[in-house]
Amino acid sequence: MKGHDKTLKAEQYANDDTRLLRALLDAAVDAIIVIDRYGLILTFNRAAEHMFGYQADEVLGQNVKQLMPEPYQSEHDVYLHQYQITRQAKIIGIGREVMARHKDGTLFSVKLSVGEAGDHVNGYFVGILHDLTGLRQVEGELYKQQQRMVHFSRLGVLGEMTAGIAHEINQPLTAISTYAEACARLIKNKGYKAAEIAEILELIRAQALRAGEVIRRLRDLAVQHDSERCETDLNKLIIEVVKLAGVDAHLNDIKIITDLESRLPLVIVDSVQIQQVLLNLIRNAIDAMTDAGPEKNTIVIRSNKISPEMIEISVIDQGHGIADEMVDKLFEPFHSSKAHGMGIGLSISRTIITSHGGSLKFESIPGQGATFKFCLPSIPELLTGVD
Numbered sequence: 057m058k059g060h061d062k063t064l065k066a067e068q069y070a071n072d073d074t075r076l077l078r079a080l081l082d083a084a085v086d087a088i089i090v091i092d093r094y095g096l097i098l099t100f101n102r103a104a105e106h107m108f109g110y111q112a113d114e115v116l117g118q119n120v121k122q123l124m125p126e127p128y129q130s131e132h133d134v135y136l137h138q139y140q141i142t143r144q145a146k147i148i149g150i151g152r153e154v155m156a157r158h159k160d161g162t163l164f165s166v167k168l169s170v171g172e173a174g175d176h177v178n179g180y181f182v183g184i185l186h187d188l189t190g191l192r193q194v195e196g197e198l199y200k201q202q203q204r205m206v207h208f209s210r211l212g213v214l215g216e217m218t219a220g221i222a223h224e225i226n227q228p229l230t231a232i233s234t235y236a237e238a239c240a241r242l243i244k245n246k247g248y249k250a251a252e253i254a255e256i257l258e259l260i261r262a263q264a265l266r267a268g269e270v271i272r273r274l275r276d277l278a279v280q281h282d283s284e285r286c287e288t289d290l291n292k293l294i295i296e297v298v299k300l301a302g303v304d305a306h307l308n309d310i311k312i313i314t315d316l317e318s319r320l321p322l323v324i325v326d327s328v329q330i331q332q333v334l335l336n337l338i339r340n341a342i343d344a345m346t347d348a349g350p351e352k353n354t355i356v357i358r359s360n361k362i363s364p365e366m367i368e369i370s371v372i373d374q375g376h377g378i379a380d381e382m383v384d385k386l387f388e389p390f391h392s393s394k395a396h397g398m399g400i401g402l403s404i405s406r407t408i409i410t411s412h413g414g415s416l417k418f419e420s421i422p423g424q425g426a427t428f429k430f431c432l433p434s435i436p437e438l439l440t441g442v443d
């Protein structure tokens with residue numbers, strides 16, 4: 057081959073390589089962005105155009121930081137510069153989930169993997185970005201679905217406790233009516249003293265507050281709320297739940313006693329959801345004890361610090377214990393041994409506890425009772441005020 061033919065052939069190969077590379081870049085499903093060591097964009101493939109809403113011409117030669125939200129946008133130049141000096145990578149060669157910024161300003165999550173090419177002087181970085189929007193939407197839908205189930209199950213437990221709750225509200229209302237009658241009688245008889253009336257009105261006020269308190273507790277549990285976690289004193293939470301479930305137990309001739317460890321570390325939980333778990337366990341304990349006889353009439357709720365980082369709450373009953381046929385499917389939804397049971401309480405309770413980083417277990421002795429225990433991670437340095 058003559059000299060200039062060889063040159064033509066080499067140029068053709070080079071052109072073919074460039075075309076092939078371009079075709080590969082544009083056929084890629086994920087966005088591919090190549091930047092130089094100053095962060096200026098050298099390559100922006102078709103998937104990147106689609107993902108970010110920019111045409112390649114608009115961003116080539118521009119700083120890649122415009123594709124990032126704050127604070128990464130402001131930090132990126134410094135980061136690249138430091139990397140040249142220290143060679144300590146935060147993302148290069150590792151890859152992670154980050155937020156990206158569309159041309160219209162909206163943010164979306166992507167899985168970003170970054171590789172380095174070239175040498176120290178002419179180095180560049182290749183970023184491959186996989187859009188996670190679809191995945192996040194599915195996860196979001198699943199989460200909402202789960203929250204709806206949790207709420208639905210909570211309404212179920214409250215429904216089962218209607219008799220107790222009605223009784224709890226009825227008592228102060230009856231008292232209010234009796235005090236009001238007494239007041240009216242005094243006034244009719246003329247010879248009343250203002251101080252006597254004031255005293256009765258004070259009693260009426262206290263009873264109205266008591267009824268209001270029950271309604272507040274009920275409303276907190278009945279309303280669907282976005283899951284919110286905050287520092288919580290589990291001993292106080294137990295006392296609140298016992299106030300609500302105690303009347304229900306009492307109507308079934310069952311008493312609930314508490315055995316609470318003092319100076320219990322706080323936990324970070326969605327307190328409505330943890331109340332729901334406790335209510336569910338207490339309701340099940342009451343159901344298991346309704347025919348147990350007068351000598352077996354006590355439910356114990358115990359709190360323990362089982363390690364510096366773990367709190368355990370136990371609900372101990374004296375009921376019939378777990379039926380043999382239920383043992384293996386206790387936490388499977390829609391399995392119930394009760395005539396009108398939905399069979400979702402325990403499966404939802406376990407989902408709630410697991411999502412808080414804890415676990416829910418049980419022990420059972422047939423004919424003697426069952427114990428359900430759940431543990432939750434605590435914050436060892438934050439102690440409750442209860443001594």
Ligand code: ADP
Pocket residue numbers: 336340341344373375376377378379382386391392393394396397398399400401402403426
């Ligand atoms: P449900 O109460 O609607 O049946 P759960 O999921 O809360 O749904 O409970 C499932 C089943 O587990 C109950 O039907 C019962 O057979 C059993 N179970 C739960 N707690 C106890 C308990 N404390 N003692 C005996 N059996 C229990």
